[in-house]
Amino acid sequence: MASYKFIINPVAGNGKAKKILPLLRKIFNKAAVDYEIYFTTGPGDATGAALKGARDGFEIMVAVGGDGTVNEVLNGIVGTEAKLAALPGGKGNDFATAVAMPRNIEEACKALLKGETKYIDLGKVMDRYFINSVGVGFDAAVARRANRGVRFFKGVSAYVYAFFETLYRYDFVDAEIDFGQGPIKTTPILVAVGIGQAYGGGMKIVPDAIQDDGLFDICIFEKVSRPLMVYHFPKVFSGRLKYVEQAKMFRAEEVKIKLSEPCPLHMEGEIFTGDRMHFTIQPRVMPVITGKK
Template sequence: MFTTDGRTLCATTTIGVRRAALTAGGMVLVWTFVCGCASAGCDSTAGLQANAKAKRRSVRRRFIAWILRSKPREVPGGAAAALGRRFFARTGGRSGRRSTTLSRLHLKVIYNPTAGRGKARRWVREVEETLRARGARADCEPSTGADDLVRIAAESSRAGYDRVVVMGGDGTLNLALREFDLAKGTLALIPTGSGNDFARVVGLPRTIREACDVVLNGRVREVDVALANNLRYAGVAGLGFDSEVAEFANRNVKFLRGSAVYLYAILRVLPRFTPRRVRIRSENGSRNETIMFAAVGNTRQYGGGIKITPDAEIDDGLLDLCIVHETTRLELLKTLPLAYTGAHVKSPFVEIGRGRTFHFEGEQPMAVYADGEPLTRTPVEFAVCDEKLKVVVPRIGD
């Protein structure tokens, strides 16, 4: 057993062996050594003493071999790269799989310095070091604005990279997707945004190192891309109260993160909101309605976990519709928390549907937001893109 000072003594009078537990550099090394046999305490036969000596020599050899194996070997790329390679080779990354080979992927890493209240800027060095330590070639480039990010992503998707890695949240992903070459490019995402709803839907891990492991070792999955007036989006688009909340959050909320942003914006926008008259057209016909808001989902959630279209599938070739018809502000406020579990669809003034296209036209133009970003205005036609997005996701079982 160990004593409180980190040492233990175990002795046997038969072979006179003492074991000392030594703590060095945070690791406990058990070193067995020989003290010698006292004639007064050892009545063993010569054969037993010979066996004890042989065991002691074996212990010393194993200890020396362990030390030699533990010493980091010099490898190209410096000490940090060597340690990174040793760590991932032993642990196999997030999934625990043992990996004995380094990645040879050529990556383009694009990051929005303002994503996640500046998280992407702070973490890009860790991403770069982690990827390069695993043997990947990583070309990092920051964007200077929305248009610049669209341009960089589009050019990178056609430049022959194995992966175009986007660091950011749903808004950054939305911009990267706008002109991305779906036929040539493969997209990977390291979630560093405020909501990260798309990342949650496809099962991406939240830590930088685990997300980097998916970038290098994940599988490529083809998913749907939604369109609003032929402009792409990945998750959920909305109009009416929904878009006014997103607009308020983008312009005025700088001190909160995640779902708290949208909850705060809801409370600020709701008192002055009035229902909207719209004309809705789909494969099933057209009608006029008075609504609080409408959401068209390629995925099931937005706003940091609000499951507004809870049954949406990202690869079924269809869009899911949620219409919240006219109701009182109090009823709307009572129903919105239910959307975190998808239970809002049971409310009598909530309508859900599914189809390939939906058309909305309002008496007055309304803003349409998608993935938390301003996208277009009504009249708006929602549809599914003919091409799929190739995105890197965790392997099944990870």
């Protein structure tokens, strides 16, 4: 019988993650498996809790929150024996979706108890691991603006507001992007590097990405006029951005990005800034619980 440590972010999804606790207890008590519940106290806390859980011998570390919580748990358990799982409870649940975790919590708990395991690729950039996707440039700037909070707007409308404000102010930077065969010189709107297909709560930026092929799927969306950005960008939600001429898709084992100015990078809920980024991948090293039968 597997053992579980639930790492719950009580503020994820406006308290959504916290609300599932009674149901969670009911299901896991009934299943009579060994489990522990932990509430995170602030940013970064989930990483230490996950590492401790792995050292205590819990086999499955369950991030209960959004993609930010998943990323923190991941960074705690890389290199241990623990498996990664996610119960969707945040604003963006792109990893949970990528591993086919049901949105319904009861169904998702069933999948956890079944414990079907898949080994997927693990990415690293700027000394941090990621399991789903990273965006550099305009999309990260929008995420940063939306995270800071927008007066009078919430949820999707806050994102739309942040999009237009960022669009108006954004300074494009020149980039050299190298997949190991010499640099491509370009002025991108954004560069996305994915193991999974979506980020930002359902934006299918690299819709053909495969989680265990040992390769990143990369989208370089080259600079277009601002009106064309407004026209093309919404296509990311349906995965149709890839048909836009200026959205170039690639697959590679590593990606080096050199920027003329430091740019924001968003990694599973966390925002960083940098002008040199080196993405590396470890094929099929990360055990994750999948909802797929």
